[in-house]
Amino acid sequence: MKDVIIACDFPDRETTLAFLDRFTEEKPFVKIGMELFYAQGPEIVREIKRRGHRIFLDLKLHDIPNTVRRSMAVLSSLDVDMVNLHAAGGKEMMRAALEGLTRKDGTRPLLIAVTQLTSTSQSVMEEELLIEKPLDQVVLHYAKNAADAGLDGVVCSPLEAGKVHEVCGSSFVTVTPGVRFAGGDVGDQVRVTTPAKAGQIGSDYLVMGRPITGAEDPVAAYRRAVKEFRGGTEA
Numbered sequence: 070m071k072d073v074i075i076a077c078d079f080p081d082r083e084t085t086l087a088f089l090d091r092f093t094e095e096k097p098f099v100k101i102g103m104e105l106f107y108a109q110g111p112e113i114v115r116e117i118k119r120r121g122h123r124i125f126l127d128l129k130l131h132d133i134p135n136t137v138r139r140s141m142a143v144l145s146s147l148d149v150d151m152v153n154l155h156a157a158g159g160k161e162m163m164r165a166a167l168e169g170l171t172r173k174d175g176t177r178p179l180l181i182a183v184t185q186l187t188s189t190s191q192s193v194m195e196e197e198l199l200i201e202k203p204l205d206q207v208v209l210h211y212a213k214n215a216a217d218a219g220l221d222g223v224v225c226s227p228l229e230a231g232k233v234h235e236v237c238g239s240s241f242v243t244v245t246p247g248v249r250f251a252g253g254d255v256g257d258q259v260r261v262t263t264p265a266k267a268g269q270i271g272s273d274y275l276v277m278g279r280p281i282t283g284a285e286d287p288v289a290a291y292r293r294a295v296k297e298f299r300g301g302t303e304a
């Protein structure tokens with residue numbers, strides 16, 4: 070089922086919980102990133118989980134396979150629903166991550182790969198990383214590696230979601246930030262899409278931060294995002 074994940078990019082526990090308190094009827098899927106996790110530790114994850122939210126823990130692991138396996142086991146024990154890593158760590162690291170994540174009863178959180186960060190440009194890739202291929206080709210290649218390693222999906226632009234499904238299969242999950250309401254403030258995002266358009270292209274999960282967290286009425290903004298995303302049309 071297509072779902073909207075709210076990026077809870079808040080600096081501390083109080084602000085985060087006060088924001089979530091506004092949702093009295095629904096329990097949105099939330100993304101916790103490095104800032105909040107490093108500031109508050111695993112307890113913030115447990116607290117939000119206790120409140121009944123699903124959690125995407127966005128820590129983007131990238132290390133040797135053994136370290137990633139063991140770290141993923143720790144994250145899995147926090148009972149989160151989705152975690153991620155950098156596909157640049159290679160297939161062996163990705164397989165190790167899956168092993169670490171799998172709980173004794175066989176369940177595990179969804180494991181999603183970051184391909185190339187959107188802050189990495191073609192020139193940075195070529196001149197600093199010595200990767201001399203077109204960026205979109207690199208993104209799809211990393212997505213394919215992730216699929217081969219058994220991962221569940223990738224983080225990508227909604228504009229790339231259709232292509233990723235073509236290459237990696239329709240059940241390979243696309244988690245897509247860079248979403249703005251029609252006519253909304255773009256902020257620092259460069260290539261943006263509306264929830265409706267992302268839904269049409271085939272995105273499975275929208276990640277939306279400021280259009281919801283910064284809205285006068287975040288609950289209404291969240292409901293609008295879900296409706297437009299699932300319905301494929303603007304409200």
Ligand code: C5P
Nearest residue numbers: 076078186187246247276277278279280
């Ligand atoms: O506020 P906004 O909707 O731009 O938030 C988008 C969220 O998705 C942020 O947490 C941001 O770090 C994350 N993200 C992104 N672009 C990527 C990967 C993650 O915007 N390529």
